[in-house]
Amino acid sequence: MSADEKVELRSRRHERPRATERVKVASSDIPFAPSLGGAQAVARRSRSEDWAQAYLARVLGWDVFVGVLGAVLASVLRFGDGLTPGYVLLSAAIPVTWVLALAMSNAYERRYLGVSVEEYRAVGRAVVGVLAALAIAAFVANVLLARTYVGILLPLLLLGGLLVRRFMRRWLMARRSQGLLMQRTIVVGRADAAAALIRSISAEPLQGLQPVAVCASGLDGDWEATGSIEGVPVMGRPRDAVAAADLYDAECVAVASHPDLAGKALRRLAWALEERGMDLIVSPGLLDVAGPRLSIRPSSNLSLLHIERPAAARRAVFLKQAMDRSLAFVLLLLLSPILIAVAIAIKVTDRGPVFFRQQRVGVGGELFSIFKFRTMVVDAEERLAALARKNEGNGVLFKLQDDPRVTRVGKILRRYSIDELPQLLNVLIGDMSLVGPRPPLAREVEQYEPDALRRLHVRPGMTGLWQVSGRSDLSWEESLRLDLRYVDNWSPIGDLHILFRTFRAVTGGSGAY
Numbered sequence: 001m002s003a004d005e006k007v008e009l010r011s012r013r014h015e016r017p018r019a020t021e022r023v024k025v026a027s028s029d030i031p032f033a034p035s036l037g038g039a040q041a042v043a044r045r046s047r048s049e050d051w052a053q054a055y056l057a058r059v060l061g062w063d064v065f066v067g068v069l070g071a072v073l074a075s076v077l078r079f080g081d082g083l084t085p086g087y088v089l090l091s092a093a094i095p096v097t098w099v100l101a102l103a104m105s106n107a108y109e110r111r112y113l114g115v116s117v118e119e120y121r122a123v124g125r126a127v128v129g130v131l132a133a134l135a136i137a138a139f140v141a142n143v144l145l146a147r148t149y150v151g152i153l154l155p156l157l158l159l160g161g162l163l164v165r166r167f168m169r170r171w172l173m174a175r176r177s178q179g180l181l182m183q184r185t186i187v188v189g190r191a192d193a194a195a196a197l198i199r200s201i202s203a204e205p206l207q208g209l210q211p212v213a214v215c216a217s218g219l220d221g222d223w224e225a226t227g228s229i230e231g232v233p234v235m236g237r238p239r240d241a242v243a244a245a246d247l248y249d250a251e252c253v254a255v256a257s258h259p260d261l262a263g264k265a266l267r268r269l270a271w272a273l274e275e276r277g278m279d280l281i282v283s284p285g286l287l288d289v290a291g292p293r294l295s296i297r298p299s300s301n302l303s304l305l306h307i308e309r310p311a312a313a314r315r316a317v318f319l320k321q322a323m324d325r326s327l328a329f330v331l332l333l334l335l336s337p338i339l340i341a342v343a344i345a346i347k348v349t350d351r352g353p354v355f356f357r358q359q360r361v362g363v364g365g366e367l368f369s370i371f372k373f374r375t376m377v378v379d380a381e382e383r384l385a386a387l388a389r390k391n392e393g394n395g396v397l398f399k400l401q402d403d404p405r406v407t408r409v410g411k412i413l414r415r416y417s418i419d420e421l422p423q424l425l426n427v428l429i430g431d432m433s434l435v436g437p438r439p440p441l442a443r444e445v446e447q448y449e450p451d452a453l454r455r456l457h458v459r460p461g462m463t464g465l466w467q468v469s470g471r472s473d474l475s476w477e478e479s480l481r482l483d484l485r486y487v488d489n490w491s492p493i494g495d496l497h498i499l500f501r502t503f504r505a506v507t508g509g510s511g512a513y
Contacts, residue, residue: 051181052110059168063102066160067095074153078146086143094130098157101129107161111279114172115207123161127154173206182210183279184248188241189256190218191229197256197283198230209281212248215241242272252279319492324434328427335421342373342418345409352378355422360439363459368431370439371422375410376403417506423462435495436461437483455483458490468501 071091075083083091102108107122131154138145175181185201187194194216201209213235214228228234235244241253253273255266266282273280284305332339343354356374359367406414413419426432432439439460445453465482 052113055113055168055172055181056108056110058171059108059164060099062164062168063099063161064095066157066164067098070094070098070153070156070160073156074149077152078149087146087149090137094153097130097133098126101126101133102161104129107165113208114169114176119165119169120162123158123165126161127158130154130157172208176206176208179205179210181208183208183251184212185209185252185254185281186213186215186235186241186245186248186250187211187232187254187256188215188238189283191216192218193256193283195230197254198232201254202230209252209254211254212250213244215239215244241269242276245273245276245278250278252281254281254283256283316492320433320490320495321430323492323495324427325430327434328424332424332428335424338418339421342409342413342421346374346407349409350374350377350407359442360460361442361445361456362431362439363456365445365456367442368426370432371425373413373419373422375407375413375419376405377407420462427462431459433459433461433495434463435486435490435498436464437486438464438466438479451484452480454487455480457487463498463502465498468498468504 071094075087075091079087102122105122105125106112107119107126109118112118112122131150134145134150172181182205187198187201189197194214198211198214201207201211211230211232214232215236215238216229216234217237219234235247244250245253253269255269270280346352346354353374356372356376357369358372360370362368410419423432427434436459437455440455445456448455465486466479469478469482
């Protein structure tokens with residue numbers, strides 16, 4: 001049976017969103033379908049890019065508004081009513097210059113829309129581009145620009161550009177969370193790798209990918225006897241990827257790591273998808289390696305994927321420690337009224353010690369005493385054994401949603417993580433960091449598998465990916481994966497991002513008990 005007959009057979013066994021007559025496979029000996037006709041390719045491209053064009057039109061309109069607003073405010077604040085004709089012309093050119101600078105900085109690249117920090121980086125590069133354009137124009141015209149005008153204009157453009165992309169990203173995420181504005185995606189690869197890729201895509205709908213079919217090898221039986229993988233219908237083998245994409249009017253093909261889809265075969269697939277206006281995404285099979293650690297190392301006939309080592313350089317560690325201690329000192333000063341009020345509340349309601357000190361395992365396996373506000377009765381540790389069988393944690397961590405040892409004041413402190421504020425003292429001393437893996441107990445470390453010991457390569461933190469992703473609601477495997485991801489990919493900028501996310505997680509109170 002030829003490949004086109006197989007696809008036609010599958011189309012009768014499953015509901016299909018598009019007519020099957022679009023499937024064109026010349027023979028089973030050709031790995032990927034031939035080119036579409038010109039008009040057909042244009043029609044497909046226009047359908048697949050409708051949502052992206054609408055999104056970019058909105059972004060472009062807001063960028064023009066930011067350029068106009070920045071130019072007007074800079075002119076009014078600097079010159080008032082005394083604006084000269086030269087600055088009128090300059091201010092009129094600012095919106096166009098701003099949009100061109102954004103375009104040259106790849107701010108309107110479709111692949112970055114809503115899923116990459118590259119959108120934000122492009123805004124920074126565009127501001128530098130506008131500054132360069134102003135400097136060149138001033139040099140050519142032999143005029144001296146008012147520094148106040150430039151000093152007001154550039155920060156307004158930077159702030160406005162970032163806010164536009166933040167607003168539009170939230171708009172896009174809101175619709176994608178409802179299943180709208182998604183890219184119909186064909187997943188290609190070995191069955192187990194394809195299943196893992198589908199699970200990853202399904203877990204992050206904000207990436208904008210919607211798996212609609214799988215072309216897999218390595219199945220237990222013939223593909224026609226396999227109904228689906230992870231709920232996505234199987235539509236043939238990897239060689240049928242383009243035929244399946246035609247059938248489903250797909251916008252994207254995602255290739256999981258596959259030994260048969262490399263070199264010439266992958267290049268032919270890229271050519272076929274290019275003519276159809278489809279995107280190609282290749283998963284290298286690397287787990288939890290963040291984008292900043294990946295780069296392409298080109299050679300004469302091969303592009304190599306270079307993976308940087310985790311940020312362990314002395315300057316990065318020094319910067320992290322300096323940032324931790326500086327912020328901890330400032331936060332202790334700002335939060336001192338709250339800390340004093342909590343201490344009084346604990347002392348008045350329970351008359352026991354205000355602080356709870358406990359041995360935790362720090363970086364390199366060294367023990368240190370952690371500071372927390374006491375949220376349980378004084379004899380909580382002695383009563384732990386009687387409650388062990390009621391553990392509602394994730395197996396390694398002991399947690400109870402309604403722990404009878406927690407005091408009335410303690411419940412409030414735990415819900416909003418106020419009990420952890422004294423750990424700022426540990427950060428100031430140097431035992432902990434503001435951001436890092438959760439500081440474990442010695443008995444928890446004794447249960448660690450070899451992979452989990454890597455959590456001890458960095459200082460434990462008051463907050464981290466574990467804190468902002470669900471806290472006690474996470475399974476042990478999920479908590480470990482997040483901590484290991486942090487250990488391998490941490491950076492000072494990433495720490496600041498987690499600190500901002502922590503505020504939202506704490507005020508929501510989810511997973512805290």
